[in-house]
Amino acid sequence: MEQMIGESELHTTARQIRRDIITMLLEAGSGHPGGSLSAVEILTYLYFREMKVDPADPQWPGRDRFILSKGHAGPALFSVLAERGFFPREELLTFRKIDSRLQGHPDMRKTPGVEMSTGSLGQGFSVANGIALAGKLDKKDYRVFLMLGDGEIEEGQVWEASMAAAHYKLDNLTAFLDHNGLQIDGPVTEVMSPEPVADKFKAFGWEVVKIDGHSFPEIRQAIDHAKKTQGKPTMIIAETVKGRGVSFMENEAGWHGAAPNREQAEKALAELV
Amino acid sequence: MEKIATREAYGKALVKLGAQNPQVVVLDADLSKSTKTNNFQKVYPERFFNMGIAEQNMIGTAAGFAIAGKIPFASTFAVFATGRAFEQIRNSIAYSRLNVKIAATHAGLTVGEDGASHQAILDISLMRSLPDMTVLVPCDGVEAEQAVFAAAAMDGPVYIRLGRSAVPILHAGGDRFAIGKGEELRQGADVSLLACGIMVAEALKAAEELEAEGVSARVLNIASIKPLDVETIVKAARETGAIVTAEEHSIIGGLGSAVAEVLAEHCPVPMERVGIKDVFGESGKPQELLDKYGLTAKDIKAAAYRVIKKK
Ligand SMILES: Cc1ncc(C[n+]2csc(CCOP(=O)(O)OP(=O)(O)O)c2C)c(N)n1
Numbered sequence: 001m002e003q004m005i006g007e008s009e010l011h012t013t014a015r016q017i018r019r020d021i022i023t024m025l026l027e028a029g030s031g032h033p034g035g036s037l038s039a040v041e042i043l044t045y046l047y048f049r050e051m052k053v054d055p056a057d058p059q060w061p062g063r064d065r066f067i068l069s070k071g072h073a074g075p076a077l078f079s080v081l082a083e084r085g086f087f088p089r090e091e092l093l094t095f096r097k098i099d100s101r102l103q104g105h106p107d108m109r110k111t112p113g114v115e116m117s118t119g120s121l122g123q124g125f126s127v128a129n130g131i132a133l134a135g136k137l138d139k140k141d142y143r144v145f146l147m148l149g150d151g152e153i154e155e156g157q158v159w160e161a162s163m164a165a166a167h168y169k170l171d172n173l174t175a176f177l178d179h180n181g182l183q184i185d186g187p188v189t190e191v192m193s194p195e196p197v198a199d200k201f202k203a204f205g206w207e208v209v210k211i212d213g214h215s216f217p218e219i220r221q222a223i224d225h226a227k228k229t230q231g232k233p234t235m236i237i238a239e240t241v242k243g244r245g246v247s248f249m250e251n252e253a254g255w256h257g258a259a260p261n262r263e264q265a266e267k268a269l270a271e272l273v
Numbered sequence: 274m275e276k277i278a279t280r281e282a283y284g285k286a287l288v289k290l291g292a293q294n295p296q297v298v299v300l301d302a303d304l305s306k307s308t309k310t311n312n313f314q315k316v317y318p319e320r321f322f323n324m325g326i327a328e329q330n331m332i333g334t335a336a337g338f339a340i341a342g343k344i345p346f347a348s349t350f351a352v353f354a355t356g357r358a359f360e361q362i363r364n365s366i367a368y369s370r371l372n373v374k375i376a377a378t379h380a381g382l383t384v385g386e387d388g389a390s391h392q393a394i395l396d397i398s399l400m401r402s403l404p405d406m407t408v409l410v411p412c413d414g415v416e417a418e419q420a421v422f423a424a425a426a427m428d429g430p431v432y433i434r435l436g437r438s439a440v441p442i443l444h445a446g447g448d449r450f451a452i453g454k455g456e457e458l459r460q461g462a463d464v465s466l467l468a469c470g471i472m473v474a475e476a477l478k479a480a481e482e483l484e485a486e487g488v489s490a491r492v493l494n495i496a497s498i499k500p501l502d503v504e505t506i507v508k509a510a511r512e513t514g515a516i517v518t519a520e521e522h523s524i525i526g527g528l529g530s531a532v533a534e535v536l537a538e539h540c541p542v543p544m545e546r547v548g549i550k551d552v553f554g555e556s557g558k559p560q561e562l563l564d565k566y567g568l569t570a571k572d573i574k575a576a577a578y579r580v581i582k583k584k
């Protein structure tokens with residue numbers, strides 16, 4: 001399995017993406033490192049191993065779609081898109097700056113490869129449903145991937161959308177829950193616990209898989225399982241570490257939405273080699 | 274005079290549109306019998322999606338359909354479409370200029386007996402403030418059908434405001450309607466009555482009565498609230514020197530506000546806004562409500578005399 005998916009290459013890419021995230025945030029002076037870093041392996045796997053996309057033709061109709069409903073993790077998405085060739089890597093340094101194509105939260109009208117503008121939590125889910133429904137209606141075989149935060153699922157719209165995805169049997173939709181345990185004000189279970197999440201999604205009619213969200217082989221297995229699952233959407237609950245890869249950011253709610261200063265960034269980059 | 278509710282016309286128009294354009298899909302939130310999208314459902318069940326009582330998800334799903342190349346029409350009562358799902362319309366539709374048509378019914382006081390909780394009196398205000406949103410308020414069944422086709426023909430988000438009660442048909446058929454254009458229904462030199470929706474018929478009635486009393490009133494049907502026909506409005510202000518607006522909506526943020534903005538910048542003349550005076554409605558028969566809240570030809574006429582006096 002390890003060789004089949006080129007795991008060491010993926011690790012190298014993931015490391016580079018983490019470095020880019022830190023560099024972008026340092027340069028921007030603001031942004032969200034924690035939830036960007038927890039999502040890196042999933043995004044890397046999707047864009048480098050799983051999804052049919054064409055960086056030279058981002059709007060290619062046959063493409064698979066990814067929607068980052070937790071839009072504040074934009075730095076992870078932008079880094080992956082740049083690494084994948086959707087736009088030049090140097091552009092990452094314009095993140096959050098005036099006239100940039102890389103907005104504080106993803107903007108489909110500005111950034112090649114961004115499928116939907118997100119940032120207001122809960123909304124990307126419904127949009128993913130719509131794209132998946134249209135795919136079914138048109139008998140197209142593209143797949144729709146979605147990423148949600150574990151704090152995000154406190155939004156009512158998420159449960160409206162969960163109900164609808166199961167009702168319409170959207171087996172072309174695969175969602176990842178970035179289960180990093182933290183939101184802005186602290187642990188998700190203390191702020192407003194959505195647990196037990198697996199039982200909830202099962203009760204809503206979803207196929208549910210639990211994985212280590214930093215393990216490429218487990219991500220792959222879960223996606224393969226989702227693709228084989230018929231008649232219902234799959235929720236992949238990915239156990240992750242918020243701030244993963246930077247020791248002083250890991251599991252610290254304070255690093256949800258704070259950019260590192262130069263010294264902190266250098267320390268982080270020294271760990272990411 | 275023949276009467277039909279604009280929602281009825283909407284339901285029929287959807288069926289015609291669906292035949293012409295296979296990309297059209299329709300979403301509703303458990304109100305398809307009231308919004309009349311059930312007409313479309315009967316003919317094109319595979320292109321109809323009942324999203325249940327979940328307006329936020331319905332609006333977001335419509336956005337996804339648009340991204341995938343469909344032309345979604347999403348319908349529910351205007352109060353829920355624009356209120357409950359406002360932020361979804363803002364962030365999932367308007368911000369990305371997605372090709373979603375929100376056709377909302379039961380706007381205004383003429384919802385009647387259901388009362389204030391169901392009477393959308395702020396929807397024009399909310400939708401008009403969104404960048405890139407086109408806002409259409411047809412005045413009769415003919416115009417409602419034309420608005421539906423015009424909305425489908427353009428690329429971008431559109432809000433179409435429709436009513437529950439039957440209203441007189443003021444137009445013959447034919448391709449007259451154009452987004453961004455006001456329509457002069459009656460010439461006049463002393464005052465201009467600018468109306469939208471059900472108030473257009475009232476404005477015409479007022480103009481007739483004024484004429485009998487020796488006052489010449491121009492009547493403009495402003496179905497396209499956004500984009501607004503600035504040229505026609507300024508011309509009316511210049512030529513008649515007095516303006517009355519009339520709408521089944523709060524006087525804050527709707528047609529009256531839009532016209533006031535234009536006049537203040539281009540041609541300040543005396544003006545009055547006939548509309549709901551910053552209060553909520555209540556239960557009652559539609560006509561009783563229009564009488565009580567000052568939305569009749571009589572109210573327009575009184576306002577016309579007041580503005581003429583200020584000239
Ligand atoms: C509708 C909405 N409410 C509030 C916010 C502000 N906000 C941004 S991120 C966040 C916490 C998200 O937590 P989680 O979903 O767990 O994300 P992650 O831990 O993966 O960063 C909040 C409250 C928002 N962006 N959208």
Ligand SMILES: [Mg+2]
Nearest residue numbers: 150151182183
């Ligand atoms: Mg979290």
